[in-house]
Amino acid sequence: MRICAVIMAGGVGERFWPKSRQALPKQFLKIGNNDKTMIQLTVERILPVIDIENIFIVTNKKYKKLVSEQILNLPERNIICEPAGRNTAPCLALAASIIEKIYGNSIMVSLASDHLIADQKKFHEILNTAVNKASSGSNLITLGIAPQYAETGYGYIKYSKSDYEDGCCKVEKFVEKPNLQKAEEYVAAGSYLWNSGMFVWQTSVILDKFKELMPEIYLGVKKISDAFGTDKYEDVLNEIFSAFSSESIDYGIMEKTSPIYTIPSDFGWDDVGSWLSIDRIMDKDENGNIITGNSVNVESKNITIIGSKKLIAAVGLEDIVIVDTDDAVLICSKNKSQDIKKVLQELKNQNKGQYL
């Protein structure tokens, strides 16, 4: 069976402000020491397993040009443009429906465009296991990440170690983002995985699930994919997709059906979800600092400076992230990095939209 990838690239990466902007979100940026952008790395990572003509990128229409510029050999047809972001359920339903329209029933590997994976070999092995499991029947497979610490920013997957077949474990339940105490319990228990949002299934299988559990989305994407390839496509897409309500596939499908399989994965996954993640992906000096760009540090501890051209001088700071860009500098306490979104709100309030 043909294997296709669906890379979701419609996000705005607010937590990576001020580097990530509405006009150039995180997935189109080079993060850490990488000389390629996040989406380039994502495509490169799956190319040994999936041919370029089978890679589909779902993005907001305003990022179509960025995708074409960054992923040079991608057929234009394979860029699926959302007129507006509606979370992962409409996005993946649309991709499944279009892939099925083009290729007939296929294996679909759903990936985020802005995550890092350190161990490509392990990733490919696990992907193969998942693809085999998906090929063999109406199975939904989600890749679960062996938790490295008690992260409160992810949902968790509770799985059964005993209920194991074809290299996959049965999911017992999905759990919402926990508080710190719960997260610590999950990590200690050893039977919980981070929900990474990477999925593998057949297009026909997931579309059946949509038909059952999210019928409006199912009917909508069917209409859109019927128009795919015709001159009505854009109008139909704009009208129907914009009318979908925002819903995640986790909430809309995964939490409401069974069986679901997971593969406990340990391939150095990082969602690079905030500036804090830089601490995990870049080397630190003996005082726990990461100092880059035109920067000077005097007696700071555990600070991260993502410097640029302007001189940044840090004196006696602790646990702070500093990010310089051409027109804005962020100075953020590491334990408040989730509050960067409030800066964006404040900028809107102050009519400073040029910085969003």
Next chain:
Amino acid sequence: MRICAVIMAGGVGERFWPKSRQALPKQFLKIGNNDKTMIQLTVERILPVIDIENIFIVTNKKYKKLVSEQILNLPERNIICEPAGRNTAPCLALAASIIEKIYGNSIMVSLASDHLIADQKKFHEILNTAVNKASSGSNLITLGIAPQYAETGYGYIKYSKSDYEDGCCKVEKFVEKPNLQKAEEYVAAGSYLWNSGMFVWQTSVILDKFKELMPEIYLGVKKISDAFGTDKYEDVLNEIFSAFSSESIDYGIMEKTSPIYTIPSDFGWDDVGSWLSIDRIMDKDENGNIITGNSVNVESKNITIIGSKKLIAAVGLEDIVIVDTDDAVLICSKNKSQDIKKVLQELKNQNKGQYL
């Protein structure tokens, strides 16, 4: 007797980096909400008491142009240019000697160019008291500031409340910059004042003291003032002044002679000695923050942002000073503001002299 002012304006204001630079030090900047520079405020403050032709400004020769540009009516003759900074003893000896050469024996009021005084009326009253005391004999008068808190960055003056005449108290001793415990004892004792570095005396009196206690400087400045007004002046000045060793007048004269008088002063003096002093001279919001320029703050406490054009976004910070300039941003823990000098050293080490 004629009253002259000597304003010392040769400092480089390192602790106000990055606003204060070698090419434009603190005394030539507008600090806080003032629409005039520090040196302009200093001249304006004494103009009701001392005529412009009796105001002398001692500065480094590289700042001569800045002084002329900022103090428009000042006779060029009244700008005394040091070829190199040699601390306050050579500076004030030279000024005294030149004033005596021009005007004969005069009252000399020595002031810093980069301090703020909130209550001008009180300042003038106390200055008059000091001038009267100086006029009446060979008295050295230093203005002592009633301490507002246990500052460890100033020297202190211990004075006798009982030994009081003509509105002046006798100084018992000068004490070096104390540690915090000592400073607290001094403030609690009520018989200590901050040594503000403002002096009043007759030129003949202070020159006699130099003759007695710092004879090399005395002989040197005599030679320089002998050449004053001739075409040899600059050569003599450069040669002799540069050869002086650096010494403060406190250490060289004030601590080694008696009697010295002080006037306990309470006119809202502030030496604006570091970025911390901005906390004293500008209004704070309800969370103790001072936010200026193109800045956005989310949930920070007790921070100060001296913003400029570039957007500064602060998130969840505490007790931090941020200063933005065209080419550099300082982010400094408030309790480490004395370490800004180490940034300058580091910039030298890194061959980034353009930021000094």
